[in-house]
Amino acid sequence: MISSIKFQGGFIVSSGIAVITLSPVLFILASGMNADPEIWSHLKQYVLPGLLKNTAVLVAGVVSVTAALGVSLAWLTSFYEFWGRRLFEKWLIFPLAIPTYVMAFIYTGLLDYSGPVQTAVREYAPELAGLFPEIRSGGGAVMVISLAIFPYVFLMASSGFRSMGRSMIEASQSMGGGRMFTLFRVTLPMARPWIFGGLILVFMETLADFGAVSVFNYDTFTTGIYKAWYGLFSVNAAAQLASILVVMVLVIFAAESWLRRKQRFFNRGGHQPVSRKRLNGTGHFLASAFCSTVLLVSFVIPAVQLLIWTAKAFAVEFGAHYIRLVANTFFLGLMGTAVTLAVAVSLSYSARRRADLKTGIASKLSLSGYALPGTVLAVGIVHVVAWLDSRVNGTMDLLGIQLPGALLQGSLILLPLCYMIRFLTVGYNPVYSHMTRLTPSIDEAARLMKVTGAALISKIHLPLIRRGLVTGGILVLVEIFKEMPVTLMLRPFGWDTLAVKIFELTSEGEWERAALPAVTLVLAGMIPVGFLTFIGRNKRQHVPEG
Amino acid sequence: MTKIMTALSLLFIFFSGQAVAAPDELVVYSARKEHLIKDLFEKYEKEQGVKITYITGKAPVLLQRILSEGENTAADILMTVDAGNLWHAAEKEILVPVTSPVLDRNIPDHYKDPAHRWFGLSVRARTIVYNTDRVKKEELSTYEALAGEDWKGRLLLRTSKKVYNQSLVAMFIETLGEDRTRSMVSGWVTNLAAPPYSSDTKVLEAIAAGQGDAGIVNTYYYGRLMKENPDLPLGIFWADQSDNGVHVNVSGAGIVKYSKKIDQAVRFLEWLSETDAQKIFADANMEYPVNQAVLPHTDVRKWGAFKPSTVNLARAGELQARAVRLMDIEGYK
Numbered sequence: 001m002i003s004s005i006k007f008q009g010g011f012i013v014s015s016g017i018a019v020i021t022l023s024p025v026l027f028i029l030a031s032g033m034n035a036d037p038e039i040w041s042h043l044k045q046y047v048l049p050g051l052l053k054n055t056a057v058l059v060a061g062v063v064s065v066t067a068a069l070g071v072s073l074a075w076l077t078s079f080y081e082f083w084g085r086r087l088f089e090k091w092l093i094f095p096l097a098i099p100t101y102v103m104a105f106i107y108t109g110l111l112d113y114s115g116p117v118q119t120a121v122r123e124y125a126p127e128l129a130g131l132f133p134e135i136r137s138g139g140g141a142v143m144v145i146s147l148a149i150f151p152y153v154f155l156m157a158s159s160g161f162r163s164m165g166r167s168m169i170e171a172s173q174s175m176g177g178g179r180m181f182t183l184f185r186v187t188l189p190m191a192r193p194w195i196f197g198g199l200i201l202v203f204m205e206t207l208a209d210f211g212a213v214s215v216f217n218y219d220t221f222t223t224g225i226y227k228a229w230y231g232l233f234s235v236n237a238a239a240q241l242a243s244i245l246v247v248m249v250l251v252i253f254a255a256e257s258w259l260r261r262k263q264r265f266f267n268r269g270g271h272q273p274v275s276r277k278r279l280n281g282t283g284h285f286l287a288s289a290f291c292s293t294v295l296l297v298s299f300v301i302p303a304v305q306l307l308i309w310t311a312k313a314f315a316v317e318f319g320a321h322y323i324r325l326v327a328n329t330f331f332l333g334l335m336g337t338a339v340t341l342a343v344a345v346s347l348s349y350s351a352r353r354r355a356d357l358k359t360g361i362a363s364k365l366s367l368s369g370y371a372l373p374g375t376v377l378a379v380g381i382v383h384v385v386a387w388l389d390s391r392v393n394g395t396m397d398l399l400g401i402q403l404p405g406a407l408l409q410g411s412l413i414l415l416p417l418c419y420m421i422r423f424l425t426v427g428y429n430p431v432y433s434h435m436t437r438l439t440p441s442i443d444e445a446a447r448l449m450k451v452t453g454a455a456l457i458s459k460i461h462l463p464l465i466r467r468g469l470v471t472g473g474i475l476v477l478v479e480i481f482k483e484m485p486v487t488l489m490l491r492p493f494g495w496d497t498l499a500v501k502i503f504e505l506t507s508e509g510e511w512e513r514a515a516l517p518a519v520t521l522v523l524a525g526m527i528p529v530g531f532l533t534f535i536g537r538n539k540r541q542h543v544p545e546g
Numbered sequence: 547m548t549k550i551m552t553a554l555s556l557l558f559i560f561f562s563g564q565a566v567a568a569p570d571e572l573v574v575y576s577a578r579k580e581h582l583i584k585d586l587f588e589k590y591e592k593e594q595g596v597k598i599t600y601i602t603g604k605a606p607v608l609l610q611r612i613l614s615e616g617e618n619t620a621a622d623i624l625m626t627v628d629a630g631n632l633w634h635a636a637e638k639e640i641l642v643p644v645t646s647p648v649l650d651r652n653i654p655d656h657y658k659d660p661a662h663r664w665f666g667l668s669v670r671a672r673t674i675v676y677n678t679d680r681v682k683k684e685e686l687s688t689y690e691a692l693a694g695e696d697w698k699g700r701l702l703l704r705t706s707k708k709v710y711n712q713s714l715v716a717m718f719i720e721t722l723g724e725d726r727t728r729s730m731v732s733g734w735v736t737n738l739a740a741p742p743y744s745s746d747t748k749v750l751e752a753i754a755a756g757q758g759d760a761g762i763v764n765t766y767y768y769g770r771l772m773k774e775n776p777d778l779p780l781g782i783f784w785a786d787q788s789d790n791g792v793h794v795n796v797s798g799a800g801i802v803k804y805s806k807k808i809d810q811a812v813r814f815l816e817w818l819s820e821t822d823a824q825k826i827f828a829d830a831n832m833e834y835p836v837n838q839a840v841l842p843h844t845d846v847r848k849w850g851a852f853k854p855s856t857v858n859l860a861r862a863g864e865l866q867a868r869a870v871r872l873m874d875i876e877g878y879k
Contacts, residue, residue: 113752226707231867375607
């Protein structure tokens, strides 16, 4: 009896969460219906076709490049032994600490016509100068964004490969399956849920990107949204464009669940990790060279360039206020992460308990925030909150109580809330995938031993999903560190972060001065990301897979 | 349970950050960046005893924030870096008309709202910059001339998504009419040496490197770049001197109608329009003071005097959406 009341309570809590996460998205969908027809027909005729094409090119490009990079790097470092393997395994995650917009201004700075590379080519090899491709193009944007976010796929594919165990692979090989056969028919299909998980993050992040594409002046859906808002003064037309983004994401979610239907990824005997095959000769050299090149381009070069700029501008830019910026970045990051994880856990529980279509759609909708440009999401939240505030004030007036003003608007609580809505999917995926391991038989066994309710959760469930929580938490934390538009719009007075400082300086074209907050941000991000590689290394000793 | 409730209510009090501003405090929502306003605001506090609290962001976002916060907003003043966004704020009826002899005296008519809801505080000139090794001054005359056939493959521009270019084109719709503006923009697009850049500084660097021969930028970007690197082969040319004059815009401010301290806010704007503040406000970013009694910085004066356009800047806001559409249609990215 008691447990059934608890169950209902849990359900109410998780529906409440769904309402919170959904309301801004629904607000956007609703105000999208009210777009000024004249503006909309202009957008449809002159702007949309180009945006659709560019967005498709960008998304397809980034998804392919990150898939190729992430999977091949994960495959090499998981199954083979070669020079530097252990180092690559850890360091190839660090590009995640570099925001895409920072990566973009570094690479356009280096590779533009007036940048050092092309200038040197014109100086020393003028006959080659004409061959240089334009970096500010679809191809350039694809490469640079991919360099910043391929670690998602690398990370997920690696854990997929590693949780596989040796039995399947050995079975394939013992039956005469060649190396390539085993890779394409056994290993990759088995790691598919992980790889898809990574690619969906990449897909959504690319759709929502504004900072990087605007450095390239490459027009996508997101830049279209801002044009409608900033240039044509129509928030509704912006919302209408944003609703198309939401729909695109739902289509992808639907496609993903359809692809995954009726598939089960259990694996037996996974306790024994795959023994790595030592590469020799050309293979050894190529593997090391490939990993080094990716690491060099995705992390070392950007880091060095930032350091050079920082050295030049340090004296002008550095000041005591940096302590505050760093403290704010960490504080907001940790708050947002806590809220996001709490919601991710509740949502995972409700998804675990109720597998009907309605709950499925609601939870997928709640996850779509990651594909919305931050500012648009923030506008949704601000409206919902303003409505709530006026309700609260109205009620209080009726009761004869005068409030000093708005309770929620301009309050610090909005930021973590908005981070949660935006990054829920990043935290939810690892938590949920660990949650699926909590089979009903675990609960039954616990019940037999009279472990129920809170004790069941704290003694049995939490330890089992701990790694999911840590991984999800770290990814969310780094995302919040890098987050710019939501923070810019919703932060209360005195809550500037490193990302806000980067915006202030880059929007004035002060790239060199922006390098200092950028370096600080990358260093801050490296702390949690480094922790991720640390737990990755120790995972086999603590948590049995399966 | 009680403990949890206490903790929760304490948290709530901490986060419900709608702190009631102190009586001697003004709140500015500013699209002008922190490093360009901080010192000046601190000076005001020191001299006048009124603390200026500010939050920075993009103008349309700050405007949206005020709109949705409504009468609960903390903002007393909205400050932007272009007239278009001020016009739009006035259009949304969040700015209050101000009668102030001081502001009337210090700020020329075309740099403020005809209905006195916003006031320019510094002037920014958007003109032609050219590569001194590759272009003779005699080749240059007007913005429109850059659309001519002799400029094919030589022009560099910043993106049409930047409000500075939207105001520029809006003002041409006002002075040249829609048709001529349209063919001018179309000519510019044809003449581009490279896809539009995302910043004025990038345009300048590309012109200096020889990717193109000339472009249109705000002068303070030129000033900043030349300060860092005085050897660049870049020169300023004052466009349209024999007709409408150089395109100018303002960085300015208006008082939010929900403010409970309108009088204090007016005094702050008045102070900003006086000699001392004007000097700091403009010099911080190598701009031109809006108060004609104040001279620009000596480095800025070296670029020479020019005739600015005197069309009221409110028109830039009114025509901005039309300008954006025109540029979309002509394929100016």
